Amino acid sequence: MKKFLQTRPKTLVTLGVLVILLVAAGWTFRRGSAPDIPTAEVKRGEFVDFIQVHGEIKALHSIQLIAPSIPGDLQIVKLVPTGTVVKKGDIVAQFDASNLQRTLEQRQSELKSAEADIERVRADSRLLKEQQATDLLQARYDVDRAKLDTNKQEILSDIDGAETRLKLSDAQQQLKELQQKDKSTEASAAADVESKKQKRAKAVFDVTLTQRQISLLTLRAPADGMVTLMPNFRMRNWMSGNTTPDFREGDRAWSGAVVAEIPDLSNVRVSARVDESDRGRMKPGQTASVRIDAIAGKEFPAAIAEISPLAKPDYTSWPVTKSFDIAVQIDDKDARIRPGMSAGGRIAVEKIANGILVPASAVFDKNGRSVAYVLQGSKFEERTVQVTRRSKSDLLIGSGVQPGEKVALQYPTVEQQSQ
Numbered sequence: 001m002k003k004f005l006q007t008r009p010k011t012l013v014t015l016g017v018l019v020i021l022l023v024a025a026g027w028t029f030r031r032g033s034a035p036d037i038p039t040a041e042v043k044r045g046e047f048v049d050f051i052q053v054h055g056e057i058k059a060l061h062s063i064q065l066i067a068p069s070i071p072g073d074l075q076i077v078k079l080v081p082t083g084t085v086v087k088k089g090d091i092v093a094q095f096d097a098s099n100l101q102r103t104l105e106q107r108q109s110e111l112k113s114a115e116a117d118i119e120r121v122r123a124d125s126r127l128l129k130e131q132q133a134t135d136l137l138q139a140r141y142d143v144d145r146a147k148l149d150t151n152k153q154e155i156l157s158d159i160d161g162a163e164t165r166l167k168l169s170d171a172q173q174q175l176k177e178l179q180q181k182d183k184s185t186e187a188s189a190a191a192d193v194e195s196k197k198q199k200r201a202k203a204v205f206d207v208t209l210t211q212r213q214i215s216l217l218t219l220r221a222p223a224d225g226m227v228t229l230m231p232n233f234r235m236r237n238w239m240s241g242n243t244t245p246d247f248r249e250g251d252r253a254w255s256g257a258v259v260a261e262i263p264d265l266s267n268v269r270v271s272a273r274v275d276e277s278d279r280g281r282m283k284p285g286q287t288a289s290v291r292i293d294a295i296a297g298k299e300f301p302a303a304i305a306e307i308s309p310l311a312k313p314d315y316t317s318w319p320v321t322k323s324f325d326i327a328v329q330i331d332d333k334d335a336r337i338r339p340g341m342s343a344g345g346r347i348a349v350e351k352i353a354n355g356i357l358v359p360a361s362a363v364f365d366k367n368g369r370s371v372a373y374v375l376q377g378s379k380f381e382e383r384t385v386q387v388t389r390r391s392k393s394d395l396l397i398g399s400g401v402q403p404g405e406k407v408a409l410q411y412p413t414v415e416q417q418s419q
Contacts, residue, residue, distance in 0.1 A: 055272025059263030068216035114200035125189035225262035305329035379418035
């Protein structure tokens with residue numbers, strides 16, 4: 001008991017020292033730990049300023065399938081859907097041909113009738129010529145007999161001689177008339193046949209024309225590719241936001257209407273529009289990267305191919321703004337790319353090599369100055385920085401921070417800032 005009482009003060013002293021050391025260590029650890037604020041490292045690299053664009057994938061070249069320019073009803077009875085892969089010669093669209101089929105049957109009947117008329121005229125002409133040939137033979141016989149009788153006039157009386165001469169003259173006149181009639185009949189028959197031939201030629205033309213029109217009612221793929229159906233503007237719904245549906249089976253097209261396209265997928269672009277304020281910073285050839293909504297996880301290298309020189313008013317917003325059409329050529333060929341897909345692009349309009357870069361959220365405006373907060377131990381040191389270029393994601397710093405330092409991405413509290 002006495003020994004315990006002698007050692008107790010030393011034990012209490014030891015415990016007190018341990019407690020003091022633990023408290024001091026916790027305080028030191030707390031003071032030395034970094035603040036709970038996200039940071040980013042200052043880096044040295046290439047500064048790239050981007051302009052964002054959004055648009056739609058379009059093929060530079062497309063083969064259009066057009067409704068034929070023929071009279072009558074052009075109702076679609078067969079139509080392959082958008083996205084169908086076709087080979088050259090495959091049927092893409094078929095229009096109703098029932099009316100033209102009836103017309104063709106009628107014109108084929110007219111052609112047969114014209115051919116029959118020609119054969120009838122030729123047959124009648126042959127019969128008539130045979131009859132006229134017989135009459136001519138008889139007339140020549142009568143002339144020859146009259147000549148023989150005339151040769152006997154020396155032994156005949158004057159009256160009989162005159163009679164034989166008169167008969168010879170009549171026979172010769174009759175022969176001449178029959179010869180003239182034969183020529184006239186031959187010319188008339190030839191003219192009649194030619195008239196019937198012209199009628200037959202018209203019937204042949206009508207049949208050929210109708211057959212061609214029927215063939216035009218079938219739209220076939222002129223090359224391998226993928227079908228894209230086009231909007232049917234006659235079916236635009238003015239009550240539902242001016243939506244325009246694509247052509248479909250049962251619709252009626254008009255002559256010359258573009259029903260479908262087969263795009264050349266080896267050469268595709270992003271068709272977009274840029275604000276008037278950004279137009280001056282763009283020029284053909286500037287590089288870009290494109291992301292297609294339907295193809296996740298891949299960026300496609302691209303470049304500006306064309307920029308419209310004329311501005312177009314945009315009436316979808318108020319006040320009305322102006323924008324320019326732009327075409328961004330995709331360099332990578334990917335079988336998954338399809339016309340009509342939505343896409344976004346980042347166009348590099350300015351590049352500066354070997355610059356000091358920080359995220360745009362790492363610089364704050366304070367009393368008219370641009371400041372950054374650099375992590376120094378457990379505190380953030382406020383520094384004035386010079387921003388020479390800005391993009392939507394990064395800033396190019398002229399002075400104030402150095403590569404390798406860490407800067408705050410949120411505004412630190414007073415306690416977290418160094419005094």
